[in-house]
Amino acid sequence: MKRSLCLNLLVLLFLWPLQALCGQIPQYDYNQINSAQTLLSDGQPQQAKTQMVKFLADLGNSSQRRYSKALAQLVLGRSALALNENKQALKAFSHAYHSHQLAQQQSQSLLLTIAQLQLNLKKWQLGVNSLNSWLKITPAKEHQANHYYLLSYGYYELNSWNKGLHALKTALQMKPSASTNWYQLGIAIAIHLKNWTIAQDWQRVVVMRSPNQINQWQQLASLELRAKHPKQALASMRMAWQNNLFSRSEHYQLLMQLAASQHIPYLAAQVMEDGFAKKKLKRTKDNLQQWADLLNQARQYKQALAPLKELAARFPSKEHYQNYLSTLLVTHQWQQVIKLQQQAKRYHADSAQLQLDAAIAACQIKKFNLAKKLFEPLTHHPQVSDQAHAWLSYIQQLNT
Numbered sequence: 001m002k003r004s005l006c007l008n009l010l011v012l013l014f015l016w017p018l019q020a021l022c023g024q025i026p027q028y029d030y031n032q033i034n035s036a037q038t039l040l041s042d043g044q045p046q047q048a049k050t051q052m053v054k055f056l057a058d059l060g061n062s063s064q065r066r067y068s069k070a071l072a073q074l075v076l077g078r079s080a081l082a083l084n085e086n087k088q089a090l091k092a093f094s095h096a097y098h099s100h101q102l103a104q105q106q107s108q109s110l111l112l113t114i115a116q117l118q119l120n121l122k123k124w125q126l127g128v129n130s131l132n133s134w135l136k137i138t139p140a141k142e143h144q145a146n147h148y149y150l151l152s153y154g155y156y157e158l159n160s161w162n163k164g165l166h167a168l169k170t171a172l173q174m175k176p177s178a179s180t181n182w183y184q185l186g187i188a189i190a191i192h193l194k195n196w197t198i199a200q201d202w203q204r205v206v207v208m209r210s211p212n213q214i215n216q217w218q219q220l221a222s223l224e225l226r227a228k229h230p231k232q233a234l235a236s237m238r239m240a241w242q243n244n245l246f247s248r249s250e251h252y253q254l255l256m257q258l259a260a261s262q263h264i265p266y267l268a269a270q271v272m273e274d275g276f277a278k279k280k281l282k283r284t285k286d287n288l289q290q291w292a293d294l295l296n297q298a299r300q301y302k303q304a305l306a307p308l309k310e311l312a313a314r315f316p317s318k319e320h321y322q323n324y325l326s327t328l329l330v331t332h333q334w335q336q337v338i339k340l341q342q343q344a345k346r347y348h349a350d351s352a353q354l355q356l357d358a359a360i361a362a363c364q365i366k367k368f369n370l371a372k373k374l375f376e377p378l379t380h381h382p383q384v385s386d387q388a389h390a391w392l393s394y395i396q397q398l399n400t
Contacts, residue, residue, distance in 0.1 A: 029055075029068035036075045045082035052076040070101035074110075090117040108138055112147075119154055128154040145175035149182055156185060161192045180209050187223075196227035207236075214245040221254065234258040241271060249280050256294075266298035285315045292323070301330050312340070318351055325357050337361035338370070352381045359391065368395050 025033075032055045039048040052072050059069050077092035096102065097110050111134045118127035131151050135143060148171035155164030168186045172178060183202045190199035200223040207216045217240035224233035237255040246252055252275035259268035272291045275281035288307045295304035308324040321340060328337045341358030359374035372395055378388035 025068045025071070026065070029065060029072075033068070033071050033075060036072075036079070040075065040079055040082065045079040049076060049079035049083065052079065066099055067101045070096045070099040073099070074102075086117055086121055090114065090121065093117065108134065111137075116150065119150055122157070124154050124157040128158065143174075145171045145178060147171075148174065149178070149185070152189070153185060156189055159192075161189050164189045165193060165195070165198070180206055187219075191223075194226075196223055199223045200227050200229070200232075211243070212245065214240055214247055214251060217245065218251065218254065221258070230258065230261060234262055234264075238267070241274075246275075246278075246280065249275065249282075252281055260294070265294045266300060269294035269298060269300070269303075283310070285311065288314075296327070301327050305331065305333070312343075318354075321354060322351070325354060329357055329361065332364070334361040334365045338367075341374075352378055352384045356384045356387060359388075363391065363395070368398065371395060 036048040036051045052075050056069060056072050059065055073092045073096035077089045080089035080092060093110055093114050097107060097114060111130060115127050115130035115134055118130055128151060148167045152164045152167035152171060155167060168189065171182060183205050186202050187199050203220045203223050207220050210216050217236055221233040221236045224236060237258055241255055252271055255271050256268040269291060272281065276283060281287055288311050292304050292307040304327055308327055311320040312324045325337055325340050338358050338361050341354050355374055356378055359371045362371035362374060375388045375392050378384050
């Protein structure tokens with residue numbers, strides 16, 4: 001589960017009173033830095049950057065003007081940020097920070113920006129180290145949930161799952177209303193740790209925020225299964241189905257499997273029928289047989305006649321005719337039993353059992369001549385001869 005990081009980089013304003021610095025830096029340095037700041041404020045970052053690059057080159061390695069150099073690096077960094085040149089901004093800010101010329105508050109703010117830039121540039125270990133350093137040297141009241149989210153993201157990229165989970169927990173405790181991508185990051189970390197309980201809890205937050213996204217319901221059900229909560233998984237997918245969110249066959253298959261595993265075959269059959277109706281499931285031989293089996297398990301025999309009839313018609317075989325005929329018998333569809341036996345013969349699917357069932361059906365509707373005609377050949381069949389003789393005796397008794 002790869003994620004992308006979008007940081008809102010802190011733009012340091014550096015609103016230090018340059019007038020007060022006149023006695024600390026040469027007037028020429030002051031004029032150069034102040035001029036570049038003015039250009040930057042006027043929306044001319046490229047000009048400000050060019051001026052500071054030239055100024056820093058002129059300064060060279062002068063040890064007496066280190067403070068001027070640090071201030072120039074700050075303005076250069078801000079100019080580079082305005083131009084979306086993050087690598088150059090990081091380089092300039094790093095020079096300013098490591099010069100040890102800045103005031104404590106200014107240095108701390110700069111360290112946070114450096115950490116953000118390092119993470120933005122995928123320098124994960126450096127970013128995590130810088131951000132941890134900033135958290136250690138600043139009061140807790142200055143810490144924000146976003147700082148711990150960024151720290152968690154860095155740990156995620158470093159595969160430091162436990163540290164990442166701890167940081168994200170802190171972030172969400174500080175800001176439960178955080179954006180959904182925070183929770184999704186936590187879910188990804190929890191999955192790596194196989195902490196299914198936390199993963200499913202956070203996934204529920206995502207589902208509540210995006211109730212019309214079937215992929216979120218599907219992931220919730222998957223996590224609930226991993227957490228060994230099959231009833232919750234069934235409830236989740238059932239809710240998604242009832243809200244008409246299913247769009248692919250796999251959604252129907254998952255709910256059918258969950259319903260069948262919880263011994264609710266009728267629900268599984270209803271889901272399957274809906275999938276057929278919406279053309280998300282193909283009416284293959286296996287699918288039709290599964291639909292019929294589910295209805296039979298639910299003792300919905302009359303409803304099972306539809307898939308059984310389709311199986312016999314589209315995929316004629318002795319087995320399909322026998323299954324259809326047996327269900328017709330159970331539901332007392334006597335005329336259909338007789339008709340089916342004649343159809344079965346045309347497909348060379350006639351068997352002794354098929355003929356016996358048709359003969360019994362004829363008896364049930366008092367067509368005794370037809371029944372006798374069907375029973376008599378069966379008296380020579382070893383598997384059903386006893387039954388055929390018994391029914392013939394019954395017919396003879398009725399006629400005496």
